Amino acid sequence: MKRTFIRCLLFVLTLPFYSACSEDPMPEPPAPMVNNIELGLRDSGIAVIGQDFHFNADVIAGDKIDTVEIIIRQKGAENYTADWSMSLIWDQYRGLKNTNIHKHFDIPEDAVEGIYDLVVLVKDQNGGITEIVRTLSIDQDETLIN
Amino acid sequence: MMNQYYRLAMLLLVVGFTSCQSKEDEIDTQPPVIDMAFADAFPQQCEVLQRGETYSIVALFTDNFRLGSYSLDIHHNFDHHTHSTDVIECERQPSKIPVNPWLIIEGHEIPSGQRHYQVSLPLSVPTDVDTGDYHLMVKLTDKEGWQTIKGISISIR
Numbered sequence: 001m002k003r004t005f006i007r008c009l010l011f012v013l014t015l016p017f018y019s020a021c022s023e024d025p026m027p028e029p030p031a032p033m034v035n036n037i038e039l040g041l042r043d044s045g046i047a048v049i050g051q052d053f054h055f056n057a058d059v060i061a062g063d064k065i066d067t068v069e070i071i072i073r074q075k076g077a078e079n080y081t082a083d084w085s086m087s088l089i090w091d092q093y094r095g096l097k098n099t100n101i102h103k104h105f106d107i108p109e110d111a112v113e114g115i116y117d118l119v120v121l122v123k124d125q126n127g128g129i130t131e132i133v134r135t136l137s138i139d140q141d142e143t144l145i146n
Numbered sequence: 147m148m149n150q151y152y153r154l155a156m157l158l159l160v161v162g163f164t165s166c167q168s169k170e171d172e173i174d175t176q177p178p179v180i181d182m183a184f185a186d187a188f189p190q191q192c193e194v195l196q197r198g199e200t201y202s203i204v205a206l207f208t209d210n211f212r213l214g215s216y217s218l219d220i221h222h223n224f225d226h227h228t229h230s231t232d233v234i235e236c237e238r239q240p241s242k243i244p245v246n247p248w249l250i251i252e253g254h255e256i257p258s259g260q261r262h263y264q265v266s267l268p269l270s271v272p273t274d275v276d277t278g279d280y281h282l283m284v285k286l287t288d289k290e291g292w293q294t295i296k297g298i299s300i301s302i303r
Contacts (some may be wrong), residue, residue, distance in 0.1 A: 041227055054227045064291050097291040100231050
């Protein structure tokens with residue numbers, strides 16, 4: 001009887017230590033953070049049709065980066081002479097905890113002048129998504145950025 | 147008999163405490179370090195490189211856990227663009243349209259298990275590339291995926 005009592009006592013006394021080791025439910029992993037966005041030279045917010053466009057951003061993943069995408073799309077409240085949009089997706093940053101995105105790419109010759117939304121879309125391997133929308137002016141006149 | 151139970155209880159308590167220790171100290175939360183602040187490091191900010199010459203990029207990489215890989219990116223800065231990394235702009239030549247700009251984007255693995263690694267990478271400047279202002283970016287990534295970027299302004303003559 002005494003033996004059984006002591007065994008039970010030992011079990012009860014040590015139980016909290018084992019239960020304390022069980023993992024608490026994991027909180028929702030944070031979404032990626034995107035900072036220092038630069039659209040165009042000196043962050044002018046201007047892109048010129050047929051010319052090189054400069055894009056820069058710093059990313060810190062919630063867990064690890066999956067993809068980085070930019071989408072240039074027309075705004076609902078603006079008038080355009082034709083439909084036009086473009087998107088670029090980069091997977092070269094996959095698996096990184098943080099990085100600097102620094103890209104130069106051409107604005108196609110068939111782009112349509114106007115005021116656009118430039119969407120920066122960063123997807124994390126943990127499922128988190130961060131979307132930042134900035135305004136971008138697409139123009140024909142390259143003197144605007146010089 | 148009681149003494150045995152006492153020992154057993156103590157053993158269980160020790161196991162309980164040690165198995166509950168946090169594993170946070172095993173998680174890598176620090177990016178690696180690029181050191182180019184020593185005498186033999188190359189290139190330094192505002193370094194002038196000559197076309198047709200061969201140099202060695204020399205830098206010291208360190209990490210608190212394990213280094214992974216590094217990459218080198220050399221691109222023109224004829225448009226005077228900026229980086230959010232630590233590129234320091236030197237006395238700049240006038241902006242111009244590139245004709246045959248020098249472009250290098252190449253990656254290199256670091257031997258596994260290293261926490262310190264000194265790189266000495268040959269770098270030959272082609273004879274036919276555009277002269278002018280360039281950015282040389284060294285990107286160092288550790289095994290966990292933390293990345294550090296060091297940007298250096300150079301000039302090709």
